[in-house]
Amino acid sequence: MSDFVSGFWSAYVALITLVSIVGCGVFLWFQGKARATAAATGTVETMGHVWDETLEEYNNPLPRWWSWLFYITVFFALGYLAVYPGLGAYQGAFGWSSKGQYDGEMKQAEAQYAPIFAKFAQQEVKAVAADPEARKMGERLFLTYCAQCHGSDARGAKGFPNLADKDWQWGGEPEQIKTSILEGRQGVMPPHAHLGAETVKDLAHFVRSLSPDKLAHDSARAARGKEAFATVGCAGCHGPDAKGMAAVGSPNLTDSTWLYGSSEATIIETIGKGRSNKMPAHKEFLGEAKVHLLAAYVYGLSQGGTEKK
Ligand code: HEC
Ligand code: HEC
Incomplete structure (x- = not known):
């Protein structure tokens, strides 16, 4: 070139x-x-x-x-x-180019791995998740394409969900996981500063009162927060019982898993300023067959994983 x-x-x-x-x-x-x-x-x-x-x-x-x-x-x-190329646009007697070498290697790898990917692509995600060879391939793909955001152990970080537990924003069934990876997801928690600092604080105390970890909270504030939760629209997204809704990716607020943190200040920030986060779509980039293996790997992790971070 x-x-x-x-x-x-x-x-x-x-x-x-x-x-x-x-x-x-x-x-x-x-x-x-x-x-x-x-x-x-x-x-x-x-x-x-x-x-x-x-x-x-x-x-x-x-x-x-x-x-x-x-x-x-x-x-x-x-x-x-x-x-070799090096003299102006002259290609060199061997006609070598780095792109040509890359394409050649990719073709070779494709020919070698395509039948394996095809074999797993025909199996159910659950069956693939139980196959040790598939899990190894899934892990390698995960480390290459997903670890930079979700961590090499898939346990995430602030704002990046833990994929190794049983807590899901968008659903933990094989097909839901696969859709998350193929199409991407965008969770949007709108800002609620317009409710006023006092109401936001009441809501934060109510959210803390829901946690099974017995987080310290003011019960008068929590009671007012509970009322607000039902009337200002929180329940519309997080559900009347605050257990989350996979359709909008709203997290369960009654478990001990936190996407952003459980301190009063962090929750006030979450409610007041809102949060938004994006899982990029991987359909075009990786193709169905690789995503199928990744979905199986992630599903397998959550089955063997523990509840907490
Ligand atoms: C650029 C960072 C980034 C990369 C790369 C990335 N993810 Fe994500 N992923 C996210 C974020 C952020 C979310 C949460 C989206 C939200 O808040 O709704 C997420 C959500 C998910 C979910 C849904 C979790 C749930 O609780 O429902 C799955 C499954 C997932 N990612 C798997 C993967 C896999 C597999 C890969 C590798 C192919 C990957 N992700 C690569 C950032 C990333
Ligand atoms: C439009 C839907 C929607 C509404 C309305 C909404 N939320 Fe959310 N909420 C979400 C989504 C989606 C997320 C996850 C954001 C992300 O993926 O980054 C979230 C995240 C949160 C979190 C962070 C949980 C964690 O694990 O760190 C808290 C706390 C929260 N919401 C509380 C509330 C409260 C209180 C209200 C009412 C004032 C409310 N939400 C209204 C959709 C909503």
Whole structure:
């Protein structure tokens, strides 16, 4: 591939390259001749440069081994540029390119793995999840494509859900997990600062009161928060019992798993400013067969996983 807009620049660059390399060789050859005359006459003269009082520069010839190394690099460069790309837009005698090599390797890998992917793609997610070979392949895919967000152990981080537990925003059935990966998901918790600081605080105390972890809360505030929860629209998304709804990706607020954190300040921030997070779609990028394996891997993790982070 060449990015040159016209043949002129390609020729120009090639010419400069060749002149520089050949010029180095010629220059070296002349230096060698000068050395021969100096050696013949047996005179070594100083160049007249003196440093640090006594350090003088003589016109001694270059060491032979050094000149030979230099000649070798010159010939190597010419040989290399003849067979590999490097001279302007010239492709080299071998016609090699990094893209060609990549495409070749991808084709080879495709041919090798396609039958394996195809075999698993025909099985149910649950059956694939039970297959040790499939789980290994799923894990490798996960580490390559998902770990940067969900962590190498799939246990997530603040804002990135834990995929190894039994708590799901968008549903933990095999098909729901697969849809999350294929199509992506976007959870939007709208900001509620307009309710006023007091009501937001009441709601935060109510949310904390729901947790099985007995988080400290003011019961008068929690009671007012409970009322607000039902009337200002929280229940519309999180459900009247606050257990979440897979259809909108709203989390269960009555368990001990937190996407953003359980401290009063964090919950007030969540309710007041809102939260929004996006799981990117992987359908185009990875294709059905790989996503099928990934869904099985994630499903398998949640089956063996523990309830808490
Ligand atoms: C750029 C970061 C990012 C990458 C990469 C990413 N995810 Fe996600 N993922 C998220 C976020 C953020 C969410 C939560 C979305 C929300 O808040 O609704 C999520 C949600 C999910 C869910 C739904 C969880 C639930 O509780 O319902 C699944 C399943 C999932 N991801 C699997 C994967 C898999 C498998 C991969 C690798 C192919 C992957 N993710 C790659 C950021 C990412
Ligand atoms: C439009 C639907 C919608 C409404 C209305 C809504 N929520 Fe949410 N809420 C969500 C979604 C979706 C998330 C998850 C955001 C994400 O994926 O990043 C969320 C997240 C949260 C969280 C964070 C939980 C955690 O694990 O960190 C809390 C707390 C919360 N909501 C409380 C409330 C309260 C209180 C109200 C009422 C004032 C409310 N929500 C109204 C959809 C909604």
